[in-house]
Amino acid sequence: MIDEINVLGVYVPAALACGVVAAMLVYSLRTLLQRLPAYRLLWHPSLLELALFVLFWWGLSALADAFL
Numbered sequence: 277m278i279d280e281i282n283v284l285g286v287y288v289p290a291a292l293a294c295g296v297v298a299a300m301l302v303y304s305l306r307t308l309l310q311r312l313p314a315y316r317l318l319w320h321p322s323l324l325e326l327a328l329f330v331l332f333w334w335g336l337s338a339l340a341d342a343f344l
Contacts, residue, residue, distance in 0.1 A: 279344060290340055298332035 279290040302325055309315045309324075318324055 279340070290344070291337060294336040294340060295333055298329055298336055301332050302329045 280287040281290055281293050282288075283293075305328065306325060309321075315321060
């Protein structure tokens, strides 16, 4: 995936755009996860957030490859 997206006249790498969207998804999901009592039982909650970020980034880039 070596594509660029035109954002207000500035060409941005598609991987960066997918990474930013994945970070926003993880950030919004983190607020929901922190309300769960099971979230406090995790040994390293940041590892869960990192894993979710990687999965979201991979999924978004796979979708971008398939549809763009």
